[in-house]
Amino acid sequence: MTRKKLFITGASGFLGWYLCKAAQLDWDVYGAVNRNAIDCPGIAALPIDLTDRDALRDSIQNLRPDAVIHAAALSRPNDCQMNPDESFAVNVRASLNLAEYCGALEIPCAFISTDQVFDGSNPPYAETAPVAPVNLYGEHKVMAEEGMSARNPKTIVCRMPLMFGVSPHAQIFLQSFVSTLQAGQPLKLFTDEVRTPVSGQTAAQGILLALREGPSCLHLGGTERISRYNFGKMLAKILNCSEQLLQACQQADIRMAAPRPADVSLDSSLAFKLGYSPSSVEAELRQIFSTSTT
Numbered sequence: 472m473t474r475k476k477l478f479i480t481g482a483s484g485f486l487g488w489y490l491c492k493a494a495q496l497d498w499d500v501y502g503a504v505n506r507n508a509i510d511c512p513g514i515a516a517l518p519i520d521l522t523d524r525d526a527l528r529d530s531i532q533n534l535r536p537d538a539v540i541h542a543a544a545l546s547r548p549n550d551c552q553m554n555p556d557e558s559f560a561v562n563v564r565a566s567l568n569l570a571e572y573c574g575a576l577e578i579p580c581a582f583i584s585t586d587q588v589f590d591g592s593n594p595p596y597a598e599t600a601p602v603a604p605v606n607l608y609g610e611h612k613v614m615a616e617e618g619m620s621a622r623n624p625k626t627i628v629c630r631m632p633l634m635f636g637v638s639p640h641a642q643i644f645l646q647s648f649v650s651t652l653q654a655g656q657p658l659k660l661f662t663d664e665v666r667t668p669v670s671g672q673t674a675a676q677g678i679l680l681a682l683r684e685g686p687s688c689l690h691l692g693g694t695e696r697i698s699r700y701n702f703g704k705m706l707a708k709i710l711n712c713s714e715q716l717l718q719a720c721q722q723a724d725i726r727m728a729a730p731r732p733a734d735v736s737l738d739s740s741l742a743f744k745l746g747y748s749p750s751s752v753e754a755e756l757r758q759i760f761s762t763s764t765t
């Protein structure tokens with residue numbers, strides 16, 4: 472039987488690696504890459520700059536995928552705040568173009584959005600909560616959510632929490648936490664920034680579930696609301712590092728380009744009803760460090 476084709480943008484990114492690994496069990500996966508490569512055997516890499524409208528249209532029209540997961544983005548809020556034009560080009564304009572081409576083919580497209588569409592003042596947030604981003608990254612994600620849904624009724628907005636893992640594609644905060652703690656260096660962590668984190672592996676399972684079920688919007692947070700500081704305490708325990716290395720601080724103590732919302736915990740009850748079942752953060756961290764050499 473011919474397998475269906477799935478086009479994943481951002482395949483060379485942190486989440487992209489987990490998506491490629493999980494999706495290839497059921498799909499023929501084609502991964503868009505830009506500056507980096509895909510370190511995942513069996514995935515067909517398609518080099519493309521998504522801000523090149525014609526190249527994007529040709530890729531979609533030539534490949535004619537059965538479904539798309541759009542995970543590519545300028546993904547760091549500080550980068551977006553400092554490079555607003557690039558953020559708009561990648562996070563908004565390219566997303567809307569992609570939605571137009573998916574709409575023309577009448578195929579589903581899971582759009583990877585963020586808990587940072589909320590302002591953090593009234594958690595936990597269900598899918599029906601009004602959006603109110605506090606930084607440009609969040610604003611551009613909201614513009615993409617709305618514009619993509621208008622251009623393609625089969626858009627599935629997947630709002631993601633903070634994700635952690637040891638994807639070989641990208642260094643995220645977990646690796647720097649680990650190397651700081653293992654070097655015996657102090658680690659400053661916010662006590663007043665709260666999220667509902669999940670591993671990249673769990674996140675990928677949730678996104679594939681969303682693609683199967685097809686809701687217009689789905690929150691894919693974990694089951695626990697946890698501050699960065701408490702996340703660090705859990706990590707120190709698992710790595711057998713001294714908790715004394717952790718220094719509690721507040722968002723206001725550190726100057727950053729992008730304002731940060733305080734508590735953008737997601738209410739993911741709808742996803743849980745559909746079968747999404749993240750393990751506890753501690754169990755996910757233990758599993759990551761039992762199978763990695765980081």
Ligand SMILES: NC(=O)c1ccc[n+]([C@@H]2O[C@H](COP(=O)([O-])OP(=O)(O)OC[C@H]3O[C@@H](n4cnc5c(N)ncnc54)[C@H](OP(=O)(O)O)[C@@H]3O)[C@@H](O)[C@H]2O)c1
Nearest residue numbers: 481483484485486505506507520521543544546631634641
């Ligand atoms: N990481 C988190 O905790 C988190 C939380 C909530 C939501 N999200 C969202 O989840 C998605 C994935 O995040 P991530 O952490 O995996 O990001 P990432 O590691 O920074 O990866 C970004 C991906 O986007 C691609 N990309 C960027 N500009 C491009 C362009 N012009 N053309 C083609 N591809 C381009 C990159 O390709 P190259 O590397 O090949 O250049 C890379 O594959 C993003 O939409 C992000 O906003 C992430």
